[in-house]
Amino acid sequence: MTTIAILAAGAMGSALAARLTVNGADVLTLLDGRSAATRARADAAGMTETDAPGLMRADLLLSIVPPADAEALAVSLAPVLAAATHKPVYVDCNAVNVETVRRIAGIVAATGAAFLDGAIIGLPPKPGTPGPRLHVSGDAVESARPLRDLGVDLRLNSGGIGAASGLKMAYAGINKGLTALAALMVLGAERAGAGEALRAELSETEPALLARFARGLPDMLPKAQRWVAEMHEIADFLGDDAAGRQVFAGAADLYARLSGADEAGDGACLTAFAAACGSSQPS
Numbered sequence: 001m002t003t004i005a006i007l008a009a010g011a012m013g014s015a016l017a018a019r020l021t022v023n024g025a026d027v028l029t030l031l032d033g034r035s036a037a038t039r040a041r042a043d044a045a046g047m048t049e050t051d052a053p054g055l056m057r058a059d060l061l062l063s064i065v066p067p068a069d070a071e072a073l074a075v076s077l078a079p080v081l082a083a084a085t086h087k088p089v090y091v092d093c094n095a096v097n098v099e100t101v102r103r104i105a106g107i108v109a110a111t112g113a114a115f116l117d118g119a120i121i122g123l124p125p126k127p128g129t130p131g132p133r134l135h136v137s138g139d140a141v142e143s144a145r146p147l148r149d150l151g152v153d154l155r156l157n158s159g160g161i162g163a164a165s166g167l168k169m170a171y172a173g174i175n176k177g178l179t180a181l182a183a184l185m186v187l188g189a190e191r192a193g194a195g196e197a198l199r200a201e202l203s204e205t206e207p208a209l210l211a212r213f214a215r216g217l218p219d220m221l222p223k224a225q226r227w228v229a230e231m232h233e234i235a236d237f238l239g240d241d242a243a244g245r246q247v248f249a250g251a252a253d254l255y256a257r258l259s260g261a262d263e264a265g266d267g268a269c270l271t272a273f274a275a276a277c278g279s280s281q282p283s
Helices: 011-022 036-044 053-057 067-083 098-109 163-191 195-205 207-237 242-259 266-280
Strands: 003-007 026-029 060-063 089-092 115-121 133-137 153-157
Touching: 003 011, 003 053, 011 026, 011 036, 026 053, 053 067, 060 067, 067 089, 067 098, 067 207, 089 098, 098 115, 098 163, 098 207, 115 163, 133 163, 153 163, 163 195, 163 207, 163 242, 163 266, 195 207, 195 266, 207 242, 207 266, 242 266
Parallel strands: 003 026, 003 060, 060 089, 089 115, 133 153
Antiparallel strands: 115 133
């Protein structure tokens, strides 16, 4: 039996765990101090609670945490990895930029454990669907192959550490950057009294975009706070490109605003626009 450790049992981590356990893997996690909701997700996914030394029984350790927590997790596990006789391959699957993942790789390398750069693209897997793609890069990519036999859509990248994270930053920058741009323009149009006209124009000239915004804008709102750190990672990914950094720093500010107390009614405005998109679709 292949043993996989997943930290943590959030929406993506628990869904991947469910995919792995149904295909025969033993999936370990840490639940000390976690909420009742997290424990319930882990239990439903068939995950097994253990302590940090117990994670060292795993063949692979997948780090799936908010971007701001990725480096801190590696630091906290480093002493345990260093002391372990059997060391799992550490796979950082977080939405972090190339410089961040290379720092994390250095932390893990100092423990003697192998490291893979990973990037998850897509939504948490559901029964009957292929699920997201897990791209991995680094010298130890072959060690991730068991995940393919356990139902994960694994993509091996021939680039080194940073290649998978670079892909994630570029893809997320396009995907979530477009959502930010749409939110800004919808809010601007509504303030100008042009919201209905914008829906009509998009319906006639850009129906695919209109359908995307109808789904994506309300879906974004409960995730906005989690996207703030990711926007800052993308800004850092763009390095010396001042214009690019400014674009994604602005997107971070927008998502922070949309995630907070909505005194201006922006969230309600976006939800109403999305709801009205259905009636704007051509018959």
